[in-house]
Amino acid sequence: xxxxxxIARATKTVVPRRxxxxxxxxxxxxxxxxxxxxxxxxxxxxxxxxxxxxxISYSFQSIELLRPFDSGWVGxxxxxxxxxxxKFWIALENTFFWTFWSVSLQFxxxxxxxxxxxxxxxxxxxxxALVFLPWAVPTFxxxxxxxxxxxxxxxxxxxxxxxxxxxxxxxxxxxxxxxAIWGPIMANIWFGVPFxxxxxxxxxxxxxxxxxxxxxxxxxxxxxxxxxxxLPFLAPMIAITVMLRTIWIANFADLIFVMTGxxxxxxxxxxxxxxxxxxxxxxxxGYASTIAVALLLILLIYxxxxxxxxxxxxxx
Amino acid sequence: MPAALRRSPAATVAKYAALLCYLVFALFPLYxxxxxxxxxxxxxxxxxxxxxxxxxxxxxFRTVLLQTDFxxxxxxxxxVSLGTxxxxxxxxxxxxxxxxxxxxAGKKLLIAVMLITQMFPLLMIIAPIYKIISQVGMLNSLTSxxxxxxAFNIPxxxxxxxxxxxxxxxxxxxxxxxxxxxxFQALYKVVxxxxxxxxxxxxxxxFTAAWSELLFALMLISKNDAMTFPVGLLTFVSKFSVDWGQxxxxxxxxxxxxxxxxxxxxxxxxxxxxxxxxxx
Numbered sequence: 001x002x003x004x005x006x007i008a009r010a011t012k013t014v015v016p017r018r019x020x021x022x023x024x025x026x027x028x029x030x031x032x033x034x035x036x037x038x039x040x041x042x043x044x045x046x047x048x049x050x051x052x053x054x055x056i057s058y059s060f061q062s063i064e065l066l067r068p069f070d071s072g073w074v075g076x077x078x079x080x081x082x083x084x085x086x087k088f089w090i091a092l093e094n095t096f097f098w099t100f101w102s103v104s105l106q107f108x109x110x111x112x113x114x115x116x117x118x119x120x121x122x123x124x125x126x127x128x129a130l131v132f133l134p135w136a137v138p139t140f141x142x143x144x145x146x147x148x149x150x151x152x153x154x155x156x157x158x159x160x161x162x163x164x165x166x167x168x169x170x171x172x173x174x175x176x177x178x179x180a181i182w183g184p185i186m187a188n189i190w191f192g193v194p195f196x197x198x199x200x201x202x203x204x205x206x207x208x209x210x211x212x213x214x215x216x217x218x219x220x221x222x223x224x225x226x227x228x229x230x231l232p233f234l235a236p237m238i239a240i241t242v243m244l245r246t247i248w249i250a251n252f253a254d255l256i257f258v259m260t261g262x263x264x265x266x267x268x269x270x271x272x273x274x275x276x277x278x279x280x281x282x283x284x285x286g287y288a289s290t291i292a293v294a295l296l297l298i299l300l301i302y303x304x305x306x307x308x309x310x311x312x313x314x315x316x
Numbered sequence: 317m318p319a320a321l322r323r324s325p326a327a328t329v330a331k332y333a334a335l336l337c338y339l340v341f342a343l344f345p346l347y348x349x350x351x352x353x354x355x356x357x358x359x360x361x362x363x364x365x366x367x368x369x370x371x372x373x374x375x376x377f378r379t380v381l382l383q384t385d386f387x388x389x390x391x392x393x394x395x396v397s398l399g400t401x402x403x404x405x406x407x408x409x410x411x412x413x414x415x416x417x418x419x420x421a422g423k424k425l426l427i428a429v430m431l432i433t434q435m436f437p438l439l440m441i442i443a444p445i446y447k448i449i450s451q452v453g454m455l456n457s458l459t460s461x462x463x464x465x466x467a468f469n470i471p472x473x474x475x476x477x478x479x480x481x482x483x484x485x486x487x488x489x490x491x492x493x494x495x496x497x498x499x500f501q502a503l504y505k506v507v508x509x510x511x512x513x514x515x516x517x518x519x520x521x522x523f524t525a526a527w528s529e530l531l532f533a534l535m536l537i538s539k540n541d542a543m544t545f546p547v548g549l550l551t552f553v554s555k556f557s558v559d560w561g562q563x564x565x566x567x568x569x570x571x572x573x574x575x576x577x578x579x580x581x582x583x584x585x586x587x588x589x590x591x592x593x594x595x596x
Contacts, residue, residue: 030421032499036414037426039407040470047467048433051444058443113338116331127335129579131342136578138528140546141567144553145345154352154560156365190345244435251437254530258550275439276531285443292440299435 058289065283078290087266087274088291092298095270098181099250102188107242109189110196115230117197118204135194143258146187150174174260177267184255184268191255196241203237204230243306247299271295346571353377353564360560376565386566388541389548393527394573396458396544400465400526401519404473407466408518409511412477413503417486430471438468439531446535456539464536465526473518480514481507520581524574545570 034041062074082088117128134142150172152158158170173179207230215225253272256262262269262277269277271291279288352360353376355369363369380386415423445464446455454460484507492502530546537543543551549566 033414033418033420033423036410040411040474041426043407043463043467043470044430044433047445047464048441049429051441051448052436054444054448055440063443063447109338112334116335116338119331121331121335127339131338133346133575133578134342136524136574137346138524138546138570138574140528140530140550141349141570142345144549144563144567145349148352148560148564149345149348152365154360154365156348156367159365190341194342247435251439253439257531272437272439275437276442279439279443279446280531280535285447288443289440292437295437296440299437303435 055289056293058286059293061286063285065285071286074286078286081287082290082294087269088271088294090266091269091271091274091291094181094266094268095250095272095295095298098185098188098256098268098270099246101185102192102249103242103246105185105189106192106196106245107238109193111200113193113197114200114204117201132194132198134190135192135198137191139191139254140258142187142191143184143255146183146190146255147174147259150183175264177264180260180264181268184259187255187259188249188252192245192249196245199237199241200234203234207233239306239310243303247303250295250299271298349564349567349571352560353568355561357561376561377569380562380565380569384552384562384566385540385543385548386545386552386569389543389545390569392458392543393545396461396465397523397526397573399458399462400469401523403462404466404469404522405477405515405518408470408473408477409515411470411474412479413481413507415474415478416481430474433471442532442535445532449536456537456542458542458544460536461533461544464532465529468529469522469525473522476518476521477511477514480511480517483514484510517581520577523577527570527574 059078060073060075061071062077063071113131117124121127137145149155149157152170152172158167158172161167161173162170167173174183211229212225215229220228250270251272253270253276256268256270256273257276260268262273272295275288275291275295278284278291282288351367351369354372354374355363356371356373356375359369359371414420415427449455449460449464488506488510489499489502492506493499497505528546529544530550533544533547534550537547540548540551549563549570552566553563
């Protein structure tokens, strides 16, 4: 490189400069960024995008590894089976329940934590590090830890719940079809509150302090300050975070798979765990892909509605 | 709000009570994990639900480390996570740099594609990936896990790196380039040292993500000697579900690397994550 620069400088007077300059401009603006981007593009293309297309095509085929000679294109057969699959509708309902309660409780507790962290108190740095710790715990370990906490032999929770009169006797709620889903939801809240707190805290810190001072001078109550200044400023951040988190949680299968495996009696089966168990245990790739396409469509419709709502609200 | 809280003593008490609740909620499950891990086997059933054990032992850790395959799982996970973190950070740094410094045709499209990969159900590609990897004969190979995890983590890591590059003034490298160095030299000598904290944070995020990935590892790895920690622990749990102390000791061990990285990236957490989130 150095050598070439020297030559270029030496031949400067002889060789007309323009074509060279244009070539380097061309290089700089069209080729160079792609040189930096190509590894990322190649990896995302081959590991995510191509398999994604193949996955969609699987939903129109019969691919069961346990029955290798039965494979082939079947048109919409898988979708017809999905429509009449009772387990699919149960899983769909559970997905809504799981996502709604996980997101709303994570959000409320995360907002509370962010508001607290936005004030001054003794030992704040240490406190912040400790309450954010669950976020660093690997998900499979969060799942196991909470499963153990709910176990009446070694966990305290069933006994405490029985003492409070919520349970008639200390038994494992993960084995109770009525209550089992609250186990993974609890684990999810524990694991997800820090994320909401971090995002909301940053948004809080970007609110200009003068606004609060002005409100104080005008004698606004704490609730007025919160509802008239804090909430409106947070709203855009809340909207984006909640939307992204909803999608993420609807896709999130690890906790439920480890804690209950979708049982008892499918009472905790959500669409993403149904996809995984169908692919992993039954090795029925065609049907697993069909459920996945259904989940994808649901999430797509959800995002479109949210984006549409956002546009409408901003216009006003 | 802060002013109102400062005024009344009742509000102060309520605030500290709330802080305490959050602290207990965050730490209690981890305390319990460690508590059962250090409780001697003989006491697990008699005082399993007692908050403080009457005796403490490290036997469970010794058994887990010396008599089971956990060290091998641990090594596999470390290899996969470090490999993924290193490759991802390198690739994402290059991509993030391009997003931060260049305007080019297709930039918006690329960013949109990367955002979409963050939103669709990744489980959707678990079957095709399994088939592709089994066709090239790479099942039970840790390298295949590294490739898959790297691709999954590139989008987020790229946005993170981009936000770090955006924080470094363009003038610095332009000045270096004026003085006759190539862009690559400017990148290496001027930008690289400034972005070390960003690289560290990205390494940390990707490492923790790879360390805790379970479902693809379950699908792609079935041989015992290639199992990563999550797969190994889960297999262990479903096989020997009464060795509570040992399982929890293994769990505590799995916690160690993530916590180390967490302490390391704590500083960048709020700043890095949010600047990425705001832009994303």
